Amino acid sequence: xxxxxxxxxxxxxxxxxxxxxxxxxxxxxxxxxxxxxxxxxxxxxxxxxxxxxxxxxxxxxxxxxxxxxxxxxxxxxxxxxxxxxxxxxxxxxxxxxxxxxxxxxxxxxxxxxxxxxxxxxxxxxxxxxxxxxxxxxxxxxxxxxxxxxxxxxxxxxxxxxxxxxxxxxxxxxxxxxxxxxxxxxxxxxxxxxxxxxxxxxxxxxxxxxxxxxxxxxxxxxxxxxxxxxxxxxxxxxxxxxxxxxxxxxxxxxxxxxxxxxxxxxxxxxxxxxxxxxxxxxxxxxxxxxxxxxxxxxxxxxxxxxxxxxxxxxxxxxxxxxxxxxxxxxxxxxxxxxxxxxxxxxxxxxxxxxxxxxxxxxxxxxxxxxxxxxxxxxxxxxxxxxxxxxxxxxxxxxxxxxxxxxxxxxxxxxxxx
Numbered sequence: 556x557x558x559x560x561x562x563x564x565x566x567x568x569x570x571x572x573x574x575x576x577x578x579x580x581x582x583x584x585x586x587x588x589x590x591x592x593x594x595x596x597x598x599x600x601x602x603x604x605x606x607x608x609x610x611x612x613x614x615x616x617x618x619x620x621x622x623x624x625x626x627x628x629x630x631x632x633x634x635x636x637x638x639x640x641x642x643x644x645x646x647x648x649x650x651x652x653x654x655x656x657x658x659x660x661x662x663x664x665x666x667x668x669x670x671x672x673x674x675x676x677x678x679x680x681x682x683x684x685x686x687x688x689x690x691x692x693x694x695x696x697x698x699x700x701x702x703x704x705x706x707x708x709x710x711x712x713x714x715x716x717x718x719x720x721x722x723x724x725x726x727x728x729x730x731x732x733x734x735x736x737x738x739x740x741x742x743x744x745x746x747x748x749x750x751x752x753x754x755x756x757x758x759x760x761x762x763x764x765x766x767x768x769x770x771x772x773x774x775x776x777x778x779x780x781x782x783x784x785x786x787x788x789x790x791x792x793x794x795x796x797x798x799x800x801x802x803x804x805x806x807x808x809x810x811x812x813x814x815x816x817x818x819x820x821x822x823x824x825x826x827x828x829x830x831x832x833x834x835x836x837x838x839x840x841x842x843x844x845x846x847x848x849x850x851x852x853x854x855x856x857x858x859x860x861x862x863x864x865x866x867x868x869x870x871x872x873x874x875x876x877x878x879x880x881x882x883x884x885x886x887x888x889x890x891x892x893x894x895x896x897x898x899x900x901x902x903x904x905x906x907x908x909x910x911x912x913x914x915x916x917x918x919x920x921x922x923x924x925x926x927x928x929x930x931x932x933x934x935x936x937x938x939x940x941x942x943x944x945x946x947x948x949x950x951x952x953x954x955x956x957x958x959x960x961x962x963x964x965x966x967x968x969x970x971x
Contacts, residue, residue: 594659595652596645606666608659614645618656620700622666624927627653629920633773649702699935706928711897713769725757739853751858755798755963762794770904774921780914787910788960793903795963796956799880800896864966876959883945883952887937894932899952901925906953 591600593611605615621627630650638651645652726733732753739746864870884895905922907913933942
């Protein structure tokens with residue numbers, strides 16, 4: 556747990572304090588008299604000791620950001636916690652770099668908290684312009700760090716894969732359903748309810764076999780927890796949120812179901828390159844489609860026609876939940892933000908509340924990492940008031956998505 560990790564860090568700091576100087580580094584004064592070397596990465600160090608250690612500006616900033624954001628509590632080494640930290644490699648392992656910071660004498664308690672920083676800056680600038688200084692400190696603290704940007708890019712990269720194969724596999728699983736889905740996207744025939752369910756299952760299967768394993772790699776989760784996430788509610792609920800969110804760039808109607816952004820492109824690519832399809836029956840069928848008209852994104856009404864649940868109250872609640880989930884990942888200008896979708900998918904995937912069989916002490920710190928990253932990203936992209944509101948709405952997304960998933964499962968087979 557994070558509390559246990561904090562205790563470990565404090566114990567290590569005490570251990571390093573008790574080590575004699577000649578057993579670790581050269582005497583501090585002698586080092587300062589000569590050319591100081593960073594005790595973490597070996598770069599040229601600053602003229603002063605930072606947070607108790609002789610380090611360079613880069614390692615000083617890394618240590619400060621790690622402590623202020625509390626990310627150091629969830630750092631993990633992907634190898635054996637013995638990574639070599641040099642100028643060229645220091646960004647590869649945050650865990651081992653932070654350990655070297657502690658070994659260099661840096662103390663987490665010396666890093667000022669937000670309140671302490673604001674109090675100190677306010678005192679220094681009170682005679683000039685307190686309001687202005689408050690704003691500058693706030694903007695400085697809200698700046699998105701390079702480490703955070705790197706983590707966000709890593710999150711988004713997990714969703715890139717060869718998308719066209721899911722469509723061909725759908726035909727292999729159920730040719731009739733695949734044909735009906737293509738006919739519906741070309742407005743030749745309506746989509747059958749049973750085939751909507753098959754379409755959702757095909758997306759889910761591809762998500763679990765291609766995306767989730769990439770998300771779980773290097774997570775250091777026990778095999779039991781990996782199996783629970785792959786085969787349990789977590790992957791289904793997180794995928795439901797993702798598939799509800801993707802949309803075309805020009806969505807003008809509120810009732811349009813935001814299916815996969817590339818769904819339309821996937822169908823077009825398959826139709827335009829149908830001669831490459833291995834199944835001869837598919838080739839014959841696809842060749843008869845009106846290619847010049849092109850496929851369309853299925854609307855909410857086409858996916859969920861009237862009386863699909865045989866309960867108007869349930870149907871109205873379902874539509875309301877879909878709208879809530881679709882409205883959330885937008886910025887201040889109401890522009891769709893894919894990074895918010897990917898981050899929320901991670902948060903949902905590692906939500907231990909969805910599965911009591913998950914090891915909370917292991918899974919929750921992973922989820923916390925992405926919750927903190929979401930909060931920092933929102934503060935970077937939006938004004939503080941809007942960022943706080945969007946973050947609170949994001950926490951409600953966890954319950955909204957679970958409720959939507961329960962409705963879908965409960966009424967999946969009402970109509971044929």
